[in-house]
Amino acid sequence: MLMISPRMASGMQEKQYTPSLLSFFIYNPKFGPREGEEEKKILFYHPIEIEKNEKIRNVGLCEAIVQFTRTFCPTKPAKSLHTQKNRQFFHEPEENYWMVMVVRNPMVEKPNKDGKPPTVEYQEEEIIDSVYGSVLQQCYSMYKLFNGTFSRAFEAGGVELLTQKLEKFFYRYLQTLHLQSCDLLDVFGGISFFPLDKMTYLKIQSFVNRVEESLSLVKYTAFLYNDQLIWSGLEQDDMRILYKYLTTSLFPRHTEPELAGRDSPLRPEVAGNLLHYGRFLTGPANLKDPEAKFRFPRIFVNTEDSCEELHLIVYKAMSAAVCFMINASVDLNREFCEKLDSLVGPQLTLLASDICEQYNINRRISGPEKEPQFKFIYFNHMNLAEKSTIHMRKMASVSLTSVHPDLMKILGDINCDFARVDEDEEIIVKAMTDYWVVGKKSDQRELYVILNQKNANLIEVNEEVKRLCATQFNNIFFLD
């Protein structure tokens, strides 16, 4: 991705390049232990055009680095390699299966006079390890969600099946990695919860119970509104990655028909006497279509112990979306889908408008939103709850933030400092641009505030954050 920097060097333009994915590969050293068989270790390599020996060399380097760090601590091998031009991230999600992501450092290209090739300056300190390390781990979690573990594929169909699966999945998935806009939120991998009053929450719960009762095949249910989670029957870690998939991949792909509005003639789901707006986001696009396929994506949950394979049905009405997960051994057919549609569609439509109404009331009560003096990110490690007023709506392509990237990196630094100790801590820093950044960690919760009050002093900043905590977080943070 290319951005033109506003800086101009004596009339000539400097080009600023953001971090980008150089390569991504997965190998297992046990698959080609003998000399001359090195290629067998490589299970997946992107980009595919790379020459075979080059691949072998790059994998060899990773092996060497990992082996080398084991000299000093056998149980904690290398996580990343920093070089002038790039950073490599290592992740061993399953024994002997290594995933490596190579990210090119951001760089500035400065044109030279006299027709000399431009000088390239790598910005080696811009990438934060914890952020990209998390991105790599996410890659695995996402693969696992749709394919199960690496060893499962290997056991089922040997290296051949495994490499097939890897290629099929990562070929698409890597294109959705937007390395230039990764930040602290990738470290948290949190879930945004929809704030709701008790009454509405109970309504949703009873809706879920009713559906699960009527459709006994449904094993797990998750309920989201406005891309925010309200209810989930899944384990936290499974929900976390499913949530990531829904909000960054599935939902964004289906925004357009939504925007078309309820009176759109394109909406064929007006069935019988009851008008509803429900539709499948996975599976059949149009139930009326005689050619409709009733195949749903499969997902794998609880991979640590029982490893369940499930159909993922995502059904949406207006801004409300429900995920129904059904054991994969069950054959889902037209009959079932029609039943689900007629049962869930009308109820969900109603529920969606209820939530919307309630939400608007609450907004009115809390008063008109004025531009606050601060922006913040909150994360709770216990329930993975995440809240950011820094990020605009997360899109499939880029996550837009409203603050300077350098400030976001300072948040990342503070987060790394917090990660070092378990105790409660508070860090307040003043950046060179005179912005104040406050980080607070208290009992598994982390709060980061960016204050745009350049002339404030430490004590005023402290007061400001206190006020924020009092209004937004009900005094969760007790530190002075």
Add this chain to the structure above:
Amino acid sequence: MDHNGQESGNMEEVKICDPSILPQCPDHTDTDVPSENHCVNEDHRTPSDPEGLLESADHSSEQDVLPQEPSTEMQKLHVEDDRSLCPGGSETDSGKASQDSALVDNSNDDSGEFVVTVLARGKMEEQGMGMKGASSPLSETGTPLGPPSHRNEDVTADSWRQHRKHVFVLSEAGKPIYSRYGSEEALSSTMGVMMALVSFVQSGDNIIRSVYSDEHTVVFMQRGPLVLVSVSCSRQSEQQLRNELVYVYNQIVSMLTQASITRIFEHKKNYDLRRLLAGSEKILDGLLNLVDSDPSFLLCAVHCLPLASSLRDSLSQILQKAITPNLVFSILIAKNQLLTIVQEKMVIDDARLEPADLHLLLNLIGASSAFQAGEIWTPICLPSFNPDCYFYAYISYLDPPECTVCLVLLSTDKEAFYSVAECKRKIEEAMQTQNALKSIAKAQSYSVSQVGVSDLRHFMYKPFDVPDNHRQLTQFTSPEMEAPYSSEEERMRLLDLYRDLHGRIHSASRPLKLIYHVAERETLLAWVTSKFELYTCFSPLVTKTCAINAITKLLRWIKKEEERLFIRYPPKYSTTPNPSRSSKTDAH
């Protein structure tokens, strides 16, 4: 020949000598005297390049440090029996040398790929990068004394892995030069891997910087023909670890000069530098211990012993009066801290003694008890001043047998021992009349309680604007570490906290102006302004208002004590009767 060179070199001029102490090979020397290559630079302040040194040397002596071969072809032929580097000069030595080179040539063949394959097969130990079977000159030369215990450490033991910070130095050929823990022999394959990693990444037109694991940070740094590696679980920033490696490199340079190191490896890629560093492991060990425990290195500033300004002034005057031609620095040290430093006028005008050089000097003196016997005369290079030239240091303790007050006189004249020794006698006499030793003995560091701020536990203050002569020497002041930082562990913990703050506030890409950190056991504040840099440590429950007030008080106190805490007006002397302006013109 030599004395001709010396005459034309003008004895009165401040000379910087070239690295002429590299070993000579008697067998190769036809002239009667080994080189005396003073680098008679027209401008003594600008470091001359090694090539320049060689050239100028050619005129004054037939025999250079290393024999100059007429052509490169000749040079090649001579490389293997070039015994000028091996004064042992025995046949076995040179025989071994060529053997070595054969071995290394093998491993040099795409060593990157080699190591990768080897590692993949998990047979690293057996292969040992083709070096395991290689000679181990250290054991041949024999360490003079029973080697320090940590050199005998079992490098496969957990205790070895658990060291806070390992440091390795190796040559480009992968030959071990130094390891902080464990013997170089035992670690030769590990170091071979390090070199392989460096050269592998290099072969991809890239540079390896560091490797991170959950436990360790491994930092690689290449300086000329040397590769330095730090493996640390101290959680220091990469930049800090890199700076520490620069100190290690510079300490090596201070013993050999950069020019010699370059030349040695130009002549023989697989030269075993431990031959020349034999006996100096302790100096590097000492340096690394200091680097871990003394914040001077972190702050790149000198900590001087607090002293009544009247006493410091009179000491300076004593040094100022005891001079001799070519004397350039007179340094008085007590309890390993600086008392005063006096510089030659011409030197002080344009150049200054960098704190880094002074740290190396202080470490050299502190690391070896060898200085406590008699008067020492030794060449020493101050790498920040000029990495390619030697000063000659006269080092002598003034208070034997306690040996706490040390005098260091630096001359540019190799032959000046007797006249410099005479300066020491003058200084000794003058100090005796003033009873200075007794006053120095009373001088000590101060307690933070003197500042009178109850919540303040400790601080480090580094001013940027010591008036007038601040360019002379960057200094900082800091009280003793007292309870709760009295134990070794706690002291290290506080230093680590300071290092964290320092790393963040001076981050290369995201520097900060202020950090306020409330942690479980203390509250810390770091603050960098255009005038000073300050690190403070408070009790954990201090309020922000209290902390701000405390800092105001502290700054006021420092201002008041300035005269005592810092060397404020460093004096100068002139040892060149005709200041170098004339010598500059003379030289042409």
Add this chain to the structure above:
Amino acid sequence: MTLRELKVCLLGDTGVGKSSIVCRFVEDSFDPNINPTIGASFMTKTVQYQNELHKFLIWDTAGQERFRALAPMYYRGSAAAIIVYDITKEESFQTLKNWVKELRQHGPPNIVVAIAGNKCDLSDAREVSEKDAKDYADSIHAIFIETSAKNAININEVFTQISERIPVLDAEGGSAVKGFKLRRQPSVSTRERTCC
């Protein structure tokens, strides 16, 4: 009684015990954990020899290779050189031979050479036989003596034998040995020597 200043330098491999010999001679003490000398250490001791006072100006040089090229600075103008080897290290005896060679080529003419086989208390680990060393010393007309700085064996004797070999004062003209005054610029001797 006349006072003669005799410049003596100690040469030899690293770790053979040069500093220990000097330390035993000057201070009559021994430190088993002595640090390697850096550069060279200068010490003096005056002893009576017959009707003269001999003030030994002792240059204890570092044995490490990197200081090797400094040696001429110390042996230049010396009345005597004590070359030390370690009787338990054959290699140090080889180094000694190189020192003899170097002194012969570049040292002052008529310099008194004393060969000291140090660490004779460790005869169990002996690698250099006394006879071989003695034969070699005789072949080059050097003083030979086995010493132990640790057990104070033959240390003073080395210096006494040097005193014995120093030509009497009136032979100054033909000898490089002379008691030069401390204040004299050492470079003077440099110049004299390099003229040869």
